Amino acid sequence: MVSWYQPNASGGVDLPPIGVQARYVSYPRGAISADAADEFTHVDDGFGWRSSASPVLRGTGPIGYYDAAVKRFVPVPRAQVSPDGRRYVYMDYTQGGLYVFGQIHVVDVATGRDRTLDLPAAEYEIFDFSADGIYLTYGPYAESAGLWLLNPDSGAIRQVFQDGYVVAVANGEAWLVVSEQDLHPTSPLPGGEGNAKLPVLNVLLRRDVKSGQVTEWLRRPDTAPGFELLGVYTGAPAVLIYLAGENDVRWSTGQVPYEVWLVSRPATPEKVGAGLNRDLETDPWYRTGRNGLGISDSNGVWLGGSAIYLYQHGAGMIKVATFPGFPANGCM
Template sequence: MTQVGFTCNLPVVVMAGGGDFASYTGGFISFPAGTYAQDPNGLITTGSSPQEVATKAAPVLTGVPQDGPTFYDSGIHRWVPVSAAQSSADGSSYAYATTGASSSEGATFHIVNASTATQKTFTVAVPNVGASNGVQVMEYDGSGVYFVVTQLEAYPVGVWRLDARTGKVTALARVANVMAVRGGYAWGGAVDPHDPTPPRVAASRMLFDSIVQESLSSGAQTAWFYSPGRSETLLGLASGRPVINIGDGPDFPLFGGEVRLLDHPSSGAEDSGQLVYGGGVALSDPQADGDRVWFGSDRGIYLYPADGTLQKVYAVAPSQAGSITKIAPAGVCR
């Protein structure tokens, strides 16, 4: 454990449960002491609908965290039942989607006022992509909802935009293997045809040796990382910079591998970004915070500061270890 040399309060969310019940408990870690205190208004659990979670604090907010854990909305000083990517930049509203028992019933998009809990909804047809099993909101910028159609045993293909004012749906670039959508671009996985030994496993899980960025307007593609024979997964974006997990064979794990922070597009095989961590702990949910990046895990909170040395700054208590899934940063440290 490392004691940091600054003073602030980091919002974090403790996740537990799974299946038909999920729990997100919000609280704050005070630095430099590194002590955790649960926020009495921070509890979010499965709501009246099996797809949605709801806040215990009033007015009750409902949502579906579809691109990461729930987060603390500093703009309105509330815990919100969606991921940060699903919230407008000012925190005043957020978006999520629910679906019926089958894709033929369409998808309902919810645009929610985060202060009053009032919402408007649009029910639209689910774009036909084959064997779909849901709709996932990847980004909401206050005027448009960017979403994908999820598929069985495959990453989504294609991105659509729902106009938050009219409900009109527009197809954007047909991006393959979508992992994230931010600021007019989609991020996804690809397999370089020059790789003599691309990553493969016996199961049907898709593996990629490259991370690429694609413009949603033009379809222009930019390679950001390529590592032959290894498997890359996007953990998240830190101020627009990709944070990736690199898994090695024979299992090519999605988490717990080498973690790298990429500063700019690839300029060749020698361009490998910043090595954040050599592997072991399953780091997740990177949260940019100025010149530093916070990470969550099932063991505690980690900090990657400007000097480039990963530090464990909060350890999950032994009493929590058997009952939680993980703890993750839920905003910047203030």
């Protein structure tokens, strides 16, 4: 088990911090290693993190992953690392305007070679570096409908499908959110201050990226607030559900109750967390999932924040280590 972290003065974890340390922690003892395995500094040049170890690795995080294949920490989440661990992908933030955008880079971990793909600058949302290629979407606010597949060698790109708003891709499955009023949207979501009001996205779909088969996974009433995906763990999405309407007066006081559901099978949610919205930043599911940092392995789901946690079905949430941090891989 390894962790990537930067505690602040109050004991929390800043994202993105000025610098981070990547360290090992043992399980089940929860002891942290005495020596940092690597240190990363954040450089304000649009390329994000920079490793202290050589060869120098760059990436825009927001936090990283321990690449066991090459025994290096890399400055991107697990989903952006190739299955064999030899390469990773990131988007730089070297250009701006109404929204921040940049170009796609593929990095060889062993040599540090950073190659910019010949694609136009855009706001890309990278979902998964799979054996098939790099699954992503792009456009203003990265809210375009559909899914694209990028060849990391040639830079060739093709559309996989054109409808639905993708929120995650893992293990050959795309997870989409749509409104029950329009199950096959093809227009970009409106975004930005002053633009049209967002539709209530109350249906979660799983779509096989090769066969195109679609399974409805979860549906909320269209009168309820939309839910938020907090990660997919071994095929089970974790979602945040608010238990109040958008006009409820409790929003102004932070008293809106919420629940976190882990949905292993269609329409069969398991409640794994709950609280009031004022306390969301202390919830491990929310704190970890909002930054794409959760890791699942044979032990369960690893989460972080003010401590390192392990969620196990039947046992609930276990605090493994008391220092602040986030998981960067599972047990090995």
